Amino acid sequence: MARIRLILLPLLLSMTGLSLASAAEPTPGRQAELIHLLRHDCGSCHGMRLQGGLGPPLTPDRLETLSSEQLSATILHGRPGTPMPPWRPFLTREEALWLARQLKGGVAR
Amino acid sequence: MRALLLSLLLLLQGAATAADCELRGTGDLGLVIERASGSLQVLDTTTHRALFRVEGLGDLSHASAVYSRDERYAYIFGRDGGLTKVDILCGRVVKRIVQGGNSIGGAISQDGRLVAVSNYEPGGVKVFSAEDLSLVADIPATRTDKGKGSKTVGLVDAPGQRFVFSLYDTGEIWILGMKDPAHPKLTKFTGIGRLPYDGLVTPDGRHYIAGLFGEDGLAMLDLWHPEKGVRRILDHYGKGEQKLPVYKMPHLEGWAIAGDRAFFPAVGRHEVLVMDMENWQEVGRIPVHGQPVFVMARPDGRQLWVNFAFPNNDTVQVIDSESLEIIKTLKTGKGTLHMEFTPRGEEVWISVRDKDEIQIYDTDTQALKGRIPAKKPSGIFFTDRAHKTGL
Structure with a gap:
């Protein structure tokens, strides 16, 4: 029964025209992995508390002028000419967007 | 009589302090940075034990350490600009200052009296007394076209009471002479290459070499002959080859x-x-x-x-x-971040972040000999670094 509900839920959501983004929200387990990646691997340049290092700080005030879409594009494709690499091999579009929203929402402490 | 009482009192006091501290040499000790919790553990490489945990060191997400020449004190350089002097025999913080907004590493001078820190924010290098961490010299970096001081990287000590470092944003190498602490002497080399990301000095203290992120090759300065300037080595290396994305900058230390x-x-x-x-x-x-x-x-x-x-x-x-x-x-496991050899190399100690442990290997057989629990361990630093130029 639980499995059926899991299959039905996204179906229902897409039928009712709800945003796909919320349906594609990473699972709680994956969210924990993404936050770990953010702190430890993004953190090797941006600082584990995301206050900056060789790379710029990723605090909400510093990211204010950028949309989540722009940020997720930078995450996925990197910034040519700088050390920022593309994370596309490790992240889906939805996951990058979710991370971008976390950053703008103040996951940095 | 009074003198006798006084000395008795002093003796008692001394004993009380000593009870909290180890009475031993430190030549077989070291420390491991616990990056997520702002702490470190003092390690005994002979008994494979952790002796103390020292807390309250701030943001250690990128951290390094140097030792006083008596190998009793460690100076910890934290990501948040913190500089902390730790007594490893007593497992306590002697003094802690926050000297900048964001720092990347440091060095101790040839004579052990000065500790220098290189900063990302606000850029530049600051030099402190190793004794009490009071400021001795403040060396701002060249301003970038955005008006900010260049990040400084690859700070090392060199013979002749000098420090050498690179300027990431402006592509320079500077020699800072501290023979006369009241009058720091700067020698600047510009146009050394794009985005020097780290530097090292050879173990004899003669050659300073900076790695370049923005182009191929390495920038090399002969500290015996600084008048000859910086030259490019391994210039041809990697020319025309597609590089892979870099997910962590290499270290040249x-x-x-x-x-x-x-x-x-x-x-x-x-x-x-x-x-x-x-x-x-x-x-x-x-x-x-x-x-x-x-x-x-x-x-x-x-x-x-x-x-x-x-x-x-x-x-x-x-x-x-x-x-x-x-x-x-x-x-070894995910998040294998650093390795340190015991002074004569029979063992190597490896920090494995995601397993929350240090693994100890026999270097001859590469067999695992032991494990020490540590919280999200990163850099491991043994005291024999105290007597090595550049470490």
Whole structure:
């Protein structure tokens, strides 16, 4: 029964025209992995508390002028000419967007 | 009578203090940085034990340490600009200051009296008294076209009471002479190459070498002959080749030198580079498991131990420095961040972040000899660094 509900839920959501983004929200387990990646691997340049290092700080005030879409594009494709690499091999579009929203929402402490 | 009482009192007081501290030498001690919790543990390499945990060191997400020449005090450089002096015999903080907004590392002077810190924010280098961490000199960096001070990286000590460092944003190498602490003497070399990301000094203290992120090759300065300027070495290396994305910047600290050859991490490639120290020419490349972060030579130079950047940071490879063959591939675990040899190289201690432990290996057999629990461990620093130039 639980499995059926899991299959039905996204179906229902897409039928009712709800945003796909919320349906594609990473699972709680994956969210924990993404936050770990953010702190430890993004953190090797941006600082584990995301206050900056060789790379710029990723605090909400510093990211204010950028949309989540722009940020997720930078995450996925990197910034040519700088050390920022593309994370596309490790992240889906939805996951990058979710991370971008976390950053703008103040996951940095 | 009063004098007798006083000395008795002093004696008692001394005993009380000593009870909290170890009465021993420190030559077989070290420390491990616990990056997520802002703490460190003092390690005993003879008994394979942790002696103390010291807390309250701030943001240690990128941290390094140097030792006083008596090997009793460690100076910890934290990401948040914190500089902390720790007494490793007593497991306590002696003094802590926040000297900048964001720092990357530091060095201790030849005579052990000065500690220098290189800063990302606001850029530049500050020099402190090793005794009480009071400010001795403040050296701002060149301003970038955005008006901010350049980030400074690759700060090392050099003979002649000098510090040497690189300016990341403006592509410079500076020598800071501290013979007369009241009158710091700066020698600047500009146009050394784009985006120097780290630097090292050879173990004899003669050559300073900066790795360049923005272009191929390395920038080299002969500190015996600074008047000859900075020259480019391994210039041809990597020309026209597509680099891989770099998920963690390699470290040049402790450049591995074995015999007349130097081994160091390639940037953006799954290779360890081999260079002839006589003529600074590349003489080989060793294909390895991932992009190397640290390439460390066992103290006798016979083996090289290599760890790797994300997503290959669960592995360590051991290379025979004579045959250039990989003799062992160890699956240490995700987040294998750093390696440190015991002073004479019979063991190597490896920090494995995601397993929350230090693994101790016999370097001859590459067999696991022991484990020490540590919270998200990163850098491991043993006290024998106290007497090595550049460490």
